Amino acid sequence: MKSDEILRRISELKEEKNAVILAHNYARAEVQDNADLVGDSFALSQAAVDLDADMIVFAGVHFMAESAYILSPQKTVLLPDADAGCPMADMVTVEALREAKKQYPDAAVVCYVNSSAAVKAESDVCCTSANAKEVVAAIEENEILFVPDKNLGHYISTLTDKKIHFWNGFCPIHQQITEFDVLTAKAKHPSAVFLAHPECRPEVLKHADGIFSTAGIIKYAAAADEKEFIIGTEQEMMHKLMKDSPNKSFYPVSKYAYCSTMKMATLPAILNALETGNTKITVPEDIRVKAKKSLDRMLAAVP
Numbered sequence: 001m002k003s004d005e006i007l008r009r010i011s012e013l014k015e016e017k018n019a020v021i022l023a024h025n026y027a028r029a030e031v032q033d034n035a036d037l038v039g040d041s042f043a044l045s046q047a048a049v050d051l052d053a054d055m056i057v058f059a060g061v062h063f064m065a066e067s068a069y070i071l072s073p074q075k076t077v078l079l080p081d082a083d084a085g086c087p088m089a090d091m092v093t094v095e096a097l098r099e100a101k102k103q104y105p106d107a108a109v110v111c112y113v114n115s116s117a118a119v120k121a122e123s124d125v126c127c128t129s130a131n132a133k134e135v136v137a138a139i140e141e142n143e144i145l146f147v148p149d150k151n152l153g154h155y156i157s158t159l160t161d162k163k164i165h166f167w168n169g170f171c172p173i174h175q176q177i178t179e180f181d182v183l184t185a186k187a188k189h190p191s192a193v194f195l196a197h198p199e200c201r202p203e204v205l206k207h208a209d210g211i212f213s214t215a216g217i218i219k220y221a222a223a224a225d226e227k228e229f230i231i232g233t234e235q236e237m238m239h240k241l242m243k244d245s246p247n248k249s250f251y252p253v254s255k256y257a258y259c260s261t262m263k264m265a266t267l268p269a270i271l272n273a274l275e276t277g278n279t280k281i282t283v284p285e286d287i288r289v290k291a292k293k294s295l296d297r298m299l300a301a302v303p
């Protein structure tokens, strides 16, 4: 099928089913251009609650679709490719978390939204990269077990006096960005501002002029007076950055920062999801209710 025919069918089916397409900032450029909302994990979670729709097609990864269902179970949530997972989310299991909780009985468990519903259910509160600092400040405990991202955990530990125990998880895409990559890019573009995602290693973040979620990076670059930026995150971000700020220059810090599971939601896969209702993402009700408490606490901490 030709791409204009695919787009025409998508738009017909969206209307017929009262569906919306939510796309993460790492989704394919052509998917972002045809989505109802493009954003970071936090904005997409909020949209799942706020949008008046019967169906959400998630151009993102599994934990995002799961979060949408947890927050809004009356909506049908579809993930165009059921294999679109997040390797970092798989780095913490409920069993391992229960063991760690025994080791740190006084610690509150703060769980990055990049985690399974079952892990969220086992945690006290969730956070995203956009609100981790505020969430950690808002909870009353002074001791925290932060799962699964050790890099985000480390970054937050530099912003609080609270004691943080790190998990040994990481995003393989951000983990492979090295300090050498940053120094090389800075040498090549000496006037550029370096903006990085907090999933990067500490030795990368120490060179950053700004550390933000994906939406935060886009917002900062659009508002800044500077004209050149080195971008320390997944490379599809270039699309929205250039679209929002066409008169500015953006240089990816690494050409290898590519999240392949974020690209599984192609336009034909989205059309297939709308036509077939596959793959429907749900969570067992007992887990959903507990996981929702962790997400609700996050949303309450950052109104």
Ligand code: 13P
Pocket: 025, 039, 040, 041, 042, 086, 114, 128, 129, 130, 171, 197, 199, 212, 213, 214, 215
């Ligand atoms: P944010 O868009 O929330 O910054 O998250 C980045 C990410 O890696 C999502 O998987």
Ligand code: SF4
Pocket: 026, 061, 085, 086, 087, 088, 089, 114, 171, 172, 173, 174, 234, 259, 261, 262
């Ligand atoms: Fe997971 Fe990293 Fe891909 Fe985000 S970019 S979905 S954290 S693997």
